[in-house]
Amino acid sequence: MSIQAQLSDQQLLRLEELLEHPLLEQAMRLDEVQGYLCAALSGPQPIPESQWLDEVLGAPGLAASDAGREAAELLRRLATRLEVELASGEAPLLLLYGVEEGDSASDYVPWCRAYLHGLDQATEDWFDFLGADDDQEDSDEITFLDEQLFPLFVLTGDAAAAAGEAGEEWLSGEELERLNSECEELLPQSITNIYRFWLAQRGVETIHRAQPKVGRNEPCPCGSGKKYKKCCATAPEE
Numbered sequence: 001m002s003i004q005a006q007l008s009d010q011q012l013l014r015l016e017e018l019l020e021h022p023l024l025e026q027a028m029r030l031d032e033v034q035g036y037l038c039a040a041l042s043g044p045q046p047i048p049e050s051q052w053l054d055e056v057l058g059a060p061g062l063a064a065s066d067a068g069r070e071a072a073e074l075l076r077r078l079a080t081r082l083e084v085e086l087a088s089g090e091a092p093l094l095l096l097y098g099v100e101e102g103d104s105a106s107d108y109v110p111w112c113r114a115y116l117h118g119l120d121q122a123t124e125d126w127f128d129f130l131g132a133d134d135d136q137e138d139s140d141e142i143t144f145l146d147e148q149l150f151p152l153f154v155l156t157g158d159a160a161a162a163a164g165e166a167g168e169e170w171l172s173g174e175e176l177e178r179l180n181s182e183c184e185e186l187l188p189q190s191i192t193n194i195y196r197f198w199l200a201q202r203g204v205e206t207i208h209r210a211q212p213k214v215g216r217n218e219p220c221p222c223g224s225g226k227k228y229k230k231c232c233a234t235a236p237e238e
Contacts, residue, residue, distance in 0.1 A: 007077035012095075015078065018071040026058025027071070031107075032114035034095045037079050039118025041086070042195045044129045044202065047121060049076070055121070086195035091188035108184060112152040115191070129201075144197065148190040151183035 007015070012030075019027045028036060033056050040047040053072055054060045062068040085092045096106040119126060130141050138146070153159040163170040171179055 007074060007081045011074055011077065015071060015074040018067055018074065021067040021071075023065050023067045024057055024062060024071065027062075028056050028058075028114065029097070029110065031095050031097055031111045033075070033078070034082070034092070035111035035114035036118040037075075037082055038086070038092070038191050038195065039115045040121070041079060041083055042198045043119070043122040043126055044124045044198065045122075047118065047123065049079075051121070052079075052118075086192050087199060089192060089196060091192045094188055106184075108155045108187070109157075112156045112187075115152060116156065116158075126198075141197075141201075145194065148194045148197070151187045151190050154179060154183045155187070 015033075016030045018024065019030060019033070021027075036056065037052065040052045053063055053075060056075060057063060057068055057071060063072040082092060094106075094108075094111060096108065096111060099105045099107045126145065127142060130139060130145070132138070132142055150159070153162070160170045170176075
């Protein structure tokens with residue numbers, strides 16, 4: 001990716017201004033944009049640019065306006081910068097606002113909510129792609145992905161809500177503050193780990209999952225009449 005295509009700090013400030021333009025009143029805030037894009041660029045396949053542009057700007061067709069056109073170009077540059085950082089293993093500096101104006105405490109909730117929104121909009125469900133099955137033990141890949149997403153679920157309060165629905169106790173007081181602090185520190189690297197995980201999965205897993213999984217005792221799909229374990233399952237890899 002061309003370094004010239006990336007976003008300078010001055011352009012980042014300009015993008016922040018444009019996202020508050022009256023013509024883009026439904027646009028995401030800058031912190032939400034970064035969170036959403038980090039998820040949109042991850043997954044089995046990235047969300048198409050046309051789709052994430054409409055989502056970030058607030059409605060289809062807004063990229064045709066003067067403000068929308070300028071914002072769209074800067075958003076493309078931001079996406080490029082994020083891809084370069086994430087692919088290199090460099091945890092991005094999160095763009096966060098204060099909980100209240102002038103507050104030194106950062107508000108992680110909008111960022112994390114936007115990321116999870118991007119996850120929900122994925123072309124293919126992340127966990128379905130990895131073969132998640134409630135009746136089977138989670139694979140190492142699913143366990144890894146769960147672990148990396150855990151900070152987001154904690155910081156949004158989703159983990160606490162899930163514990164409550166399951167009738168389980170959740171942390172409170174100093175223990176909860178400590179967990180939140182740990183998750184805030186872990187979040188940038190977790191996001192990077194997720195991106196690089198999917199980068200490694202692309203291509204290989206798409207081919208692997210092109211056909212339904214065949215049980216070893218089921219008839220071989222090649223039509224030989226033999227059980228799969230006695231036929232193609234034993235074929236040497238090329």
